[in-house]
């Protein structure tokens with residue numbers, strides 16, 4: 001189709017993890033467990049739900065562009081409202097970044113098999129997308145720094161990384177940062193920040209503010225609000241000011257904003273969610289290893305399992321589906337021999353491991 005540029009025609013659309021209802025129907029199952037998209041298995045805080053319900057009374061009015069949430073985030077993270085942007089999920093803000101900063105002739109630089117949402121958005125702009133292989137499933141920051149050239153405009157780093165679950169440390173990032181020219185924008189995607197922020201080696205990017213760094217976070221993971229689509233970002237006010245020119249004026253919706261503000265108030269819910277995840281991480285890592293599988297130690301709320309072949313991954317994926325457990329094969333990310341499993345509740349993790357054990361026996 002000549003109307004469509006070749007870089008769009010050749011693009012594979014983002015395919016989200018399989019929905020529960022679809023799997024129930026396809027396999028005639030009553031109970032299905034979704035461990036495919038790294039959501040909080042406990043769901044959102046009751047305070048968030050309360051605020052969500054209240055907001056329904058106002059849905060005949062247009063939203064205020066996320067202003068109230070920006071104020072709440074600025075207060076919580078001790079910065080100015082002008083340093084904060086909110087949007088329809090952090091992928092909404094990623095799309096604004098792509099539209100705001102990339103010009104013809106620019107290049108994007110990141111790791112191999114980066115978060116698929118970023119890959120799809122970045123490639124939709126039609127500029128060269130350059131990657132550097134992982135080093136033991138971690139970002140190879142020294143090599144990324146070496147690959148910067150005069151065309152590099154955006155460097156995308158997710159910390160913790162999806163799909164590997166690994167992090168780069170404060171000292172690794174700081175020595176990398178010294179090598180990045182000021183004209184290059186670094187996106188620090190911290191979607192899983194809350195799961196790892198107490199690790200002393202983790203570089204909380206808000207503890208320093210560089211003029212060419214944008215931090216992205218989300219209410220989709222530990223806050224349990226993935227279905228409402230709310231993400232946020234921090235950066236220098238000039239960068240935020242330019243992003244706001246491109247932002248869809250009414251993102252996020254009023255209910256989404258209200259729930260997010262409620263969620264921010266409930267610190268106990270986050271603490272509890274984090275504890276459940278820590279237990280689950282440990283349990284799943286040990287249990288997956290004890291099945292003889294190779295699992296990458298994770299700092300987030302999921303694990304990447306490394307198989308020998310794509311066929312093995314497909315078999316595990318399909319057989320788990322038949323048993324009512326949805327996990328995520330990583331072919332679309334660029335890792336056809338890997339799959340990703342989200343940490344669930346204790347009970348869900350036990351079910352997943354039991355089913356995985358049965359599947360592995362027949363592999």
Ligand SMILES: Cc1ncc(COP(=O)(O)O)c(C=O)c1O
Pocket residue numbers: 037038088089090091092115117158161162189191217218219220226229230231
């Ligand atoms: C690293 C990373 N960034 C961004 C996102 C997107 O989050 P949101 O739901 O806020 O768009 C995800 C979701 O899986 C993710 O893993």
